Amino acid sequence: MVDREQIERADQIIRDLFVFTNKRLIMVDKQGMTGHKIELLSIPYSKITKFSKESAGHFDLDAELKIWIGGESEPICHEFNPSVNINEVYAVLSKYVLK
Secondary structure, eight states, X not given: OXXXXXXXXXXXXXXXXXXXXXXXXXXXXEETTTSOEEXXXXXXXXXXXXXXXXXXXXXOOOEEEEEEETTOSSOEEEXXXXXXXXXXXXXXXXXXXXX
C-alpha cells in the first residue's frame, strides 16, 4: 500500500483475492497445491480500458468479471461465486475507472 491508499473492497474468490483500493486493483493469485506461492498483480485504474460482467443465471450461479488492460487483446477473467455480489464489485470498479 502506498501513502494515502485505502482499501474500498476486498473479495475472496476461492483461494484468490480481489482488493479494490482508491488507487488501483490488486489481484492476489495463490498458486500451487499448497498456495504458498503468491502472485500480486497491481493494475492502476487508468490502465483499464474496458470491463464487463456476466451475471448469474438460473442454472449457473456464478458470475464472471472481465477486465481489459492497456493494449491487451485478451481480458483478465475471474468467476465470482454466489456469495459475492457482482453488482457491488462492478460499482466499485465503475467508480474509479470512469472518473
